Amino acid sequence: xxxxxxxxxxxxxxxxxxxxxxxxxxxxxxxxxxxxxxxxxxxxxxxxxxxxxxxxxxxxxxxxxxxxxxxxxxxxxxxxxxxxxxxxxxxxxxxxxxxxxxxxxxxxxxxxxxxxxxxxxxxxxxxxxxxxxxxxxxxxxxxxxxxxxxxxxxxxxxxxxxxxxxxxxxxxxxxxxxxxxxxxxxxxxxxxxxxxxxxxxxxxxxxxxxxxxxxxxxxxxxxxxxxxxxxxxxxxxxxxxxxxxxxxxxxxxxxxxxxxxxxxxxxxxxxxxxxxxxxxxxxxxxxxxxxxxxxxxxxxxxxxxxxxxxxxxxxxxxxxxxxxxxxxxxxxxxxxxxxxxxxxxxxxxxxxxxxxxxxxxxxxxxxxxxxxxxxxxxxxxxxxxxxxxxxxxxxxxxxxxxxxxxxxxxxxxxxxxxxxxxxxxxxxxxxxxxxxxxxxxxxxxxxxxxxxxxxxxxxxxxx
Ligand code: FCB
Numbered sequence: 451x452x453x454x455x456x457x458x459x460x461x462x463x464x465x466x467x468x469x470x471x472x473x474x475x476x477x478x479x480x481x482x483x484x485x486x487x488x489x490x491x492x493x494x495x496x497x498x499x500x501x502x503x504x505x506x507x508x509x510x511x512x513x514x515x516x517x518x519x520x521x522x523x524x525x526x527x528x529x530x531x532x533x534x535x536x537x538x539x540x541x542x543x544x545x546x547x548x549x550x551x552x553x554x555x556x557x558x559x560x561x562x563x564x565x566x567x568x569x570x571x572x573x574x575x576x577x578x579x580x581x582x583x584x585x586x587x588x589x590x591x592x593x594x595x596x597x598x599x600x601x602x603x604x605x606x607x608x609x610x611x612x613x614x615x616x617x618x619x620x621x622x623x624x625x626x627x628x629x630x631x632x633x634x635x636x637x638x639x640x641x642x643x644x645x646x647x648x649x650x651x652x653x654x655x656x657x658x659x660x661x662x663x664x665x666x667x668x669x670x671x672x673x674x675x676x677x678x679x680x681x682x683x684x685x686x687x688x689x690x691x692x693x694x695x696x697x698x699x700x701x702x703x704x705x706x707x708x709x710x711x712x713x714x715x716x717x718x719x720x721x722x723x724x725x726x727x728x729x730x731x732x733x734x735x736x737x738x739x740x741x742x743x744x745x746x747x748x749x750x751x752x753x754x755x756x757x758x759x760x761x762x763x764x765x766x767x768x769x770x771x772x773x774x775x776x777x778x779x780x781x782x783x784x785x786x787x788x789x790x791x792x793x794x795x796x797x798x799x800x801x802x803x804x805x806x807x808x809x810x811x812x813x814x815x816x817x818x819x820x821x822x823x824x825x826x827x828x829x830x831x832x833x834x835x836x837x838x839x840x841x842x843x844x845x846x847x848x849x850x851x852x853x854x855x856x857x858x859x860x861x862x863x864x865x866x867x868x869x870x871x872x873x874x875x876x877x878x879x880x881x882x883x884x885x886x887x888x889x890x891x892x893x894x895x896x897x898x899x900x901x902x903x904x905x906x907x908x909x910x911x912x913x
Contacts, residue, residue: 464891469846475511482550487537509868522565539600574619614741645727675745680910682910746798746800806878814877824880848865865884
């Protein structure tokens with residue numbers, strides 16, 4: 451280490467881990483009685499997935515989970531966040547449990563525990579049983595109750611070994627990309643549907659939370675929300691107003707009701723929502739205390755009166771066109787702490803798809819750009835901790851290259867490359883960097899830091 455290097459040490463109990471989700475890595479689409487999910491069906495619709503691919507095989511993780519856990523152990527992960535596939539556990543959405551489906555998660559959890567890795571399951575990461583979509587999906591008020599029953603079936607089997615239960619992953623994306631823009635399954639394109647779905651998702655969180663509290667009283671209750679730090683393009687009143695609406699929609703719509711503040715009223719009015727789906731008792735269920743807030747954050751957005759401002763040539767961006775802007779995550783964490791004061795917070799997803807086009811002599815991908823991304827975001831987490839923000843850990847997205855939803859297999863988020871022909875896993879240089887950081891419980895900052903763009907307009911999280 452040169453004299454100018456600065457080493458950042460993390461708290462002793464800081465959790466270092468990685469995240470994945472069922473549909474993106476598992477494969478085994480109809481193995482052992484698994485039913486189809488909305489994503490199995492969506493992938494088969496013409497033009498929905500950029501490369502025409504699907505999740506039938508993906509990373510073949512159901513077959514290879516033992517090797518995968520061994521790899522996690524070699525990297526030194528403290529925790530592994532994965533999701534449970536509802537249609538694998540309950541192919542018909544409600545009623546009978548598919549024992550072999552649940553057996554898989556039982557084995558996975560034991561394998562993780564045996565390797566000293568904390569399993570962090572998410573109960574819903576977007577793969578709704580198709581039969582439930584045919585009954586209305588998240589537009590139906592019955593689905594949250596079905597979700598609570600499914601949660602109970604999972605708790606019955608795994609409840610004795612799980613410390614933290616996460617109900618939903620990113621309700622914003624489910625409601626807005628699944629029901630408003632139609633980019634994701636089930637592909638609806640209606641603002642009104644999005645609002646209905648958003649409330650039913652929150653209700654599902656509340657009902658499942660109640661079951662978790664009563665059936666696994668020693669475990670912690672968590673939800674994972676995504677946030678996109680938002681700045682107005684200029685100081686003009688029009689840009690400001692447009693950015694406020696997006697900020698409320700993207701960053702406040704879910705965290706507000708969870709913390710007892712109700713849905714952001716001005717934005718509800720902006721969308722013309724009459725709250726007709728909200729019934730007596732719903733908001734109390736939704737605002738029951740959680741123990742951990744999971745935070746997913748990838749990029750910053752600049753909003754003008756005409757919508758999102760595209761990145762200029764000077765902007766550092768990833769292969770999906772998302773701006774790389776680590777300072778924004780620092781502001782986000784301080785804002786959440788200040789505004790909502792959650793008991794505990796964790797980055798449950800952060801990472802980036804990069805070109806991955808440089809290889810070393812041994813064939814491994816040399817991804818300095820991904821290392822810089824993860825390092826500089828972790829640096830922000832470190833500063834937030836120093837400022838008193840209760841950050842308990844960081845989970846990189848993702849352990850593996852995998853099926854990136856509507857983008858298919860194009861974007862590579864993994865710190866481990868997957869050869870889809872052979873299913874060989876090859877750690878990239880970022881995996882080595884991450885593993886070393888875990889071992890040292892910290893890392894050195896480079897002598898020459900990456901220069902990111904400054905603020906464009908006033909960041910709405912500064913206010
Ligand atoms: C998040 C999702 C995750 C992954 C990343 C890139 O929105 O939760 O499954 O696709 O984006």
